[in-house]
Amino acid sequence: MKKVAIVGAGQSRFGEFPDKGIKELFLEAYQDMSKSVDRNFDPKRIQAAYIGNLGCGGFQLGNLSALMSEYIGLPYIHTMRIENACASGGYALATATMDVLSGTHEVVLAGGVEKMTDMSGSKTRYWLGVSGDTEYERLAGTTFSGLYALLAQRHMHEFGTKREHLSMVAVKNHKNGAMNPKAQFQRETTLERAMAAPMVAAPLNLFDCCSTTDGASAVLVCDADVAKQFTDTPVYVAGFGTSSDYLAIHDRLATVSLEGTRRASERAYKMAGVGPKEIDVAEVHDCFTIAELLAYEDLGFCEKGRAGPFLEEGHTQLSGDRPVNASGGLKAKGHPIGATGTGQIYELFHQLRGTVQKPGRQVKDPEIALAHNVGGSGGTVAVSILTR
Amino acid sequence: MKKVAIVGAGQSRFGEFPDKGIKELFLEAYQDMSKSVDRNFDPKRIQAAYIGNLGCGGFQLGNLSALMSEYIGLPYIHTMRIENACASGGYALATATMDVLSGTHEVVLAGGVEKMTDMSGSKTRYWLGVSGDTEYERLAGTTFSGLYALLAQRHMHEFGTKREHLSMVAVKNHKNGAMNPKAQFQRETTLERAMAAPMVAAPLNLFDCCSTTDGASAVLVCDADVAKQFTDTPVYVAGFGTSSDYLAIHDRLATVSLEGTRRASERAYKMAGVGPKEIDVAEVHDCFTIAELLAYEDLGFCEKGRAGPFLEEGHTQLSGDRPVNASGGLKAKGHPIGATGTGQIYELFHQLRGTVQKPGRQVKDPEIALAHNVGGSGGTVAVSILTR
Numbered sequence: 001m002k003k004v005a006i007v008g009a010g011q012s013r014f015g016e017f018p019d020k021g022i023k024e025l026f027l028e029a030y031q032d033m034s035k036s037v038d039r040n041f042d043p044k045r046i047q048a049a050y051i052g053n054l055g056c057g058g059f060q061l062g063n064l065s066a067l068m069s070e071y072i073g074l075p076y077i078h079t080m081r082i083e084n085a086c087a088s089g090g091y092a093l094a095t096a097t098m099d100v101l102s103g104t105h106e107v108v109l110a111g112g113v114e115k116m117t118d119m120s121g122s123k124t125r126y127w128l129g130v131s132g133d134t135e136y137e138r139l140a141g142t143t144f145s146g147l148y149a150l151l152a153q154r155h156m157h158e159f160g161t162k163r164e165h166l167s168m169v170a171v172k173n174h175k176n177g178a179m180n181p182k183a184q185f186q187r188e189t190t191l192e193r194a195m196a197a198p199m200v201a202a203p204l205n206l207f208d209c210c211s212t213t214d215g216a217s218a219v220l221v222c223d224a225d226v227a228k229q230f231t232d233t234p235v236y237v238a239g240f241g242t243s244s245d246y247l248a249i250h251d252r253l254a255t256v257s258l259e260g261t262r263r264a265s266e267r268a269y270k271m272a273g274v275g276p277k278e279i280d281v282a283e284v285h286d287c288f289t290i291a292e293l294l295a296y297e298d299l300g301f302c303e304k305g306r307a308g309p310f311l312e313e314g315h316t317q318l319s320g321d322r323p324v325n326a327s328g329g330l331k332a333k334g335h336p337i338g339a340t341g342t343g344q345i346y347e348l349f350h351q352l353r354g355t356v357q358k359p360g361r362q363v364k365d366p367e368i369a370l371a372h373n374v375g376g377s378g379g380t381v382a383v384s385i386l387t388r
Numbered sequence: 389m390k391k392v393a394i395v396g397a398g399q400s401r402f403g404e405f406p407d408k409g410i411k412e413l414f415l416e417a418y419q420d421m422s423k424s425v426d427r428n429f430d431p432k433r434i435q436a437a438y439i440g441n442l443g444c445g446g447f448q449l450g451n452l453s454a455l456m457s458e459y460i461g462l463p464y465i466h467t468m469r470i471e472n473a474c475a476s477g478g479y480a481l482a483t484a485t486m487d488v489l490s491g492t493h494e495v496v497l498a499g500g501v502e503k504m505t506d507m508s509g510s511k512t513r514y515w516l517g518v519s520g521d522t523e524y525e526r527l528a529g530t531t532f533s534g535l536y537a538l539l540a541q542r543h544m545h546e547f548g549t550k551r552e553h554l555s556m557v558a559v560k561n562h563k564n565g566a567m568n569p570k571a572q573f574q575r576e577t578t579l580e581r582a583m584a585a586p587m588v589a590a591p592l593n594l595f596d597c598c599s600t601t602d603g604a605s606a607v608l609v610c611d612a613d614v615a616k617q618f619t620d621t622p623v624y625v626a627g628f629g630t631s632s633d634y635l636a637i638h639d640r641l642a643t644v645s646l647e648g649t650r651r652a653s654e655r656a657y658k659m660a661g662v663g664p665k666e667i668d669v670a671e672v673h674d675c676f677t678i679a680e681l682l683a684y685e686d687l688g689f690c691e692k693g694r695a696g697p698f699l700e701e702g703h704t705q706l707s708g709d710r711p712v713n714a715s716g717g718l719k720a721k722g723h724p725i726g727a728t729g730t731g732q733i734y735e736l737f738h739q740l741r742g743t744v745q746k747p748g749r750q751v752k753d754p755e756i757a758l759a760h761n762v763g764g765s766g767g768t769v770a771v772s773i774l775t776r
Contacts, residue, residue, distance in 0.1 A: 001491070059447045062518035063473040066632040066767040070639070076651055078630045079768070080479050083469045085451040091468050095483065101490035103389070130450035242466045244454040251458070263464055379454040380467065 003224035004097045005234035006386070008037035009342075009349035014215035014334035015184040016117040022057045022064075022216075023071045026113040029216035029339070030072045033111075036349075037220060038231040046220075047105040048078040050095045052088025052112030053338035054131070058119050068113065078105065085131035086287065088112055089217065089341020090373030090382025094240045096221040106226050111218030112343070114336035124212050131376035133248035145209055145288065147249060147377045149201035152290035154255045156203065159305035161293065163203055167194035168311055169289035170207045170331055176318055177328020179361040184213050184334030208289040213334030217343040235352050238274070238368070239385040241267025247379040256305070260381035261298035261372065268370075269300075272385040276300030279322060279385075280366035281351050283344035285374040286329040295372055296324070299383070323363045326351060341373040341382060352388050391612035392485045393622035394774070396425035397730075397737035402603035402722035403572040404505040410445045410452075410604075411459045414501040417604035417727070418460045421499075424737075425608060426619040434608075435493040436466040438483045440476025440500030441726035442519070446507050456501065466493065473519035474675065476500055477605065477729020478761030478770025482628045484609040494614050499606030500731070502724035512600050519764035521636035533597055533676065535637060535765045537589035540678035542643045544591065547693035549681065551591055555582035556699050557677035558595045558719055564706055565716020567749040572601050572722030596677040601722030605731040623740050626662070626756070627773040629655025635767040644693070648769035649686035649760065656758075657688075660773040664688030667710060667773075668754035669739050671732035673762040674717040683760055684712070687771070711751050714739060729761040729770060740776050 010033025012025050020028075034041050051065040061067060065081040084091045089112035096110035116124055129138035132147055155161045171191050177183040189207065197206040220230075227234040243263035246252055253259050269275055276299055284299070286292035293307035301322060302310035310316070316324035327333045327347040330340060348369040350356045369386045398421025400413050408416075422429050439453040449455060453469040472479045477500035484498035504512055517526040520535055543549045559579050565571040577595065585595040608618075615622040631651035634640055641647050657663055664687055672687070674680035681695035689710060690698035698704070704712035715721045715735040718728060736757040738744045757774045 054450055056518070060518065061522050062442055062471070063520075063635060063764045063767040065472065066763070067521070067635050069632050070634050074632075075634050076631050076647070078482075079472075079632045080483070081471045083450070083471055084453065084467075094466075095468070098487050098490040098492050101492065102486040103489065104486050130444070130448065132451075133455070134449050243464050244457050244462075244467045246458050246463050247451060247455050259464070375454070376451045379451040 002101050004100045004221060004237040005224040005227035006219050006221055006237065006349055007227050007230040007234050008033045008220035009346040010036055011182055011217040011343055011346045012215050013182050014213050014336060017214045018118055020214060022113055022115045025115065025214055025216040026068045027072055029111060029218040033218045033220055040229050043073055045107045046074055046077060046109055047107060048099055049074065049109040050080055050082055050092040052082050052092040052341055053114060054083055054085055054088060055114060055337065057115040084380040085375035086337050086340060087373045087375030087380040087382050088338045089343065090371065090384065091242065093342060093345055093384055094242055094382055097237050097240055100221055100223050107222045109218055110221050110342055111216065112338035112341055113216035114338040115214050116212040116336060117214050136248040143201060145201040145204055148288040148290055149204045150249065151255055151294065152203050155290060158256050161308040165293060165308035165311060166203065166208050166289040167191055169286060169292045170194045172317060173286060173325050173329040173331040176326050176361060177332025179358045180328045180333055181357055183328040183332050184211060185332045204288055210287050210330040210335040213336040215334060215336030215339045217339045217346050219342050219345050219349065233353050235349050236387045237384060238387045239268040239272025240383065241265060241271065242382045244380050245378050247376060249377055258294055258298050258374065258378035258381065260378045261295060264381040264383040265299045268383040268385050274368055274385060278368050279370045280368050281326060281348065281363045282322065282324050282370040282372065283327060283347050284324055284372040286325060286331050287335060291374065299372060318361060318363065326361055326363055344371040344373060345384065348386050352386060390489050392488045392609060392625040393612040393615035394607050394609055394625065394737055395615050395618040395622050396421045396608035397734040398424055399570055399605045399731055399734045400603050401570050402601050402724060405602045406506055408602060410501055410503040413503065413602055413604040414456045415460055417499060417606040421606040421608055428617050431461055433495045434462055434465060434497055435495060436487055437462065437497040438468055438470055438480040440470050440480040440729055441502060442471055442473055442476060443502060443725065445503040472768040473763035474725050474728060475761045475763030475768040475770050476726045477731065478759065478772065479630065481730060481733055481772055482630055482770055485625050485628055488609055488611050495610045497606055498609055498730055499604065500726035500729055501604035502726040503602050504600040504724060505602050524636040531589060533589040533592055536676040536678055537592045538637065539643055539682065540591050543678060546644055549696040551583065553681060553696035553699060554591065554596050554677040555579055557674060557680045558582045560705060561674060561713050561717040561719040564714050564749060565720025567746045568716045568721060569745055571716040571720050572599055573720045592676055598675050598718040598723040601724040603722060603724030603727045605727045605734050607730050607733050607737065621741050623737050624775045625772060626775045627656040627660025628771065629653060629659060630770045632768050633766050635764060637765055646682055646686050646762065646766035646769065648766045649683060652769040652771040653687045656771040656773050662756055662773060666756050667758045668756050669714060669736065669751045670710065670712050670758040670760065671715060671735050672712055672760040674713060674719050675723060679762065687760060706749060706751065714749055714751055732759040732761060733772065736774050740774060
């Protein structure tokens with residue numbers, strides 16, 4: 001069976017850029033990716049592009065992947081927009097991987113882009129709302145933070161998870177983000193400050209919620225045999241798994257777990273032939289602090305209900321035995337919806353190759369990495385496992 | 389190398405259904421598909437779903453593929469929404485094919501759905517506009533019919549294509565649609581009536597434009613070895629090809645040709661090992677009558693500039709040697725954007741198996757079929773070649 005490799009990964013700066021449109025953001029990520037390829041990069045070799053995106057810049061653009069492809073200079077390729085809410089990028093990588101495995105194309109781009117600022121606040125809130133169940137949740141008045149607040153409430157009730165645990169996620173991720181030159185928020189915070197932030201949807205306060213962000217990311221995926229032409233140190237896609245779930249949380253099997261994460265990671269571990277204990281570094285989908293705690297459990301990093309203590313014991317700190325969100329995560333790095341999935345891959349590509357820009361945030365010698373990307377409140381989930 | 393087969397195909401009625409939402413439409417197509425599988429149909433065997441959609445019911449829904457999947461009873465599969473404007477369905481089939489070829493999943497759904505009516509007219513016009521180049525075309529005031537009108541003007545100017553030729557496309561497709569119990573418009577028209585219809589964007593009048601339509605379609609794709617469990621008469625995906633192009637027509641190589649169609653069909657022919665003369669029946673993307681004429685030429689059915697006379701000579705009539713749009717095409721069957729691509733596959737599946745509902749419109753003993761699906765004014769194109 002074929003093997004799939006990643007030979008380049010790029011990311012735009014994440015943040016709020018009133019002077020940049022969706023095309024400029026994607027070009028920035030593409031150019032950054034091209035510079036990361038060790039040798040022989042040639043745009044003419046790119047035969048396909050899978051581009052994750054939710055909002056099309058306020059629903060202003062259709063046929064978006066063709067527009068992005070022509071703008072980066074690839075007008076006649078196989079190109080396709082993928083929309084699985086916030087998990088679009090993770091599915092873009094999965095699709096690129098299947099494409100290469102199928103033998104259809106040899107060198108393929110997987111990426112994502114989102115322009116979220118420069119719109120009225122209500123418009124952005126509306127976008128995010130559409131990722132849940134519109135009929136039973138959004139139109140009934142539930143906000144997106146409200147949905148995750150319900151999951152947090154229940155987790156605290158069932159397992160004694162403390163408010164402090166939520167804030168500890170924010171403190172950890174802001175600490176990491178402070179060292180990431182491409183993060184939206186490059187500053188640390190304290191537990192006191194995080195605890196005292198204004199309430200958004202109890203128990204989630206402002207520091208429990210990720211921001212709205214402009215940004216793009218792109219990775220170059222190819223057949224492992226072809227990879228040798230581009231680099232001596234490719235990163236391999238050892239496994240991937242995805243799963244959907246009922247959109248409305250009232251339909252779910254549980255409210256203290258994302259079934260999609262459980263199933264997607266089970267499939268990815270099986271394909272890669274590794275288990276959760278073998279993961280050296282992970283980027284998980286912390287759109288809200290509670291989401292990172294749920295991920296620890298649903299990915300099998302710790303037992304169900306034990307995420308709070310697991311975090312408190314320091315395992316997921318940069319210096320711990322399983323660093324999570326070394327990039328700052330969605331919380332500090334920012335969350336440009338469609339770009340988040342391949343943005344995680346960008347981070348792990350450089351972590352595995354030892355090429356993160358600031359040595360302070362380089363995880364020590366990781367060999368196996370995991371990316372976890374969630375759409376909506378768990379309606380779609382993509383998990384990828386990368387190896388050196 | 390693996391071979392990919394289609395073992396079932398379904399379509400909802402196309403039309404205007406104020407009492408049906410996007411979920412109900414997709415379920416109708418799914419159930420129709422399930423009934424078309426000769427034996428052993430089991431939802432539990434479906435591991436993935438690729439669903440084409442442009443407008444999410446007025447941009448009301450995100451994570452749409454997960455919502456559709458849970459509604460048809462498949463909550464935990466690999467599911468993904470594909471948006472390549474009007475070509476979304478064609479790309480859904482291409483993606484499903486690559487998935488099966490890659491060995492990732494064995495039995496996969498490819499489909500599409502669109503809810504276009506029950507919205508204000510301006511909102512639907514806005515949708516269609518986003519499929520072109522918003523920055524240089526839509527915001528400059530160009531409508532979608534306006535773009536195709538420019539292509540028609542130029543074709544008439546360069547090749548002497550007549551106004552009558554445009555209307556003959558409408559007359560042919562309405563004649564075919566009149567026999568299709570799932571078509572939006574099941575009535576014939578005359579050349580006189582078609583010629584006298586109110587002008588929309590010169591030279592295109594009302595009868596040169598397809599309608600706005602609610603509808604869904606779904607086909608069941610699987611490994612050819614697995615296909616034997618479901619039927620003795622599968623249809624094979626012998627080839628597929630896609631290509632993007634510059635969105636804005638002022639950037640294109642030509643305005644009397646869709647370069648995307650040329651390249652996509654070249655790739656599909658090469659993969660299938662057949663040429664245009666061997667196609668026995670085709671569904672082409674006639675969003676406007678001029679689009680069908682361009683397709684004849686760009687797919688290689690006739691020489692560049694000769695589409696008018698080619699039509700006049702009767703080749704593409706139901707009784708001709710290369711029937712085109714036996715279903716009625718987008719013109720008479722209707723054009724529910726995301727559902728059109730796999731809707732074409734639905735028609736060709738039944739044509740190849742000799743199982744169209746009304747014998748009058750059954751093409752005589754076809755062996756090789758071609759589907760041609762265009763996004764926007766040619767920004768994305770997917771071509772599929774099917775065989776018995």
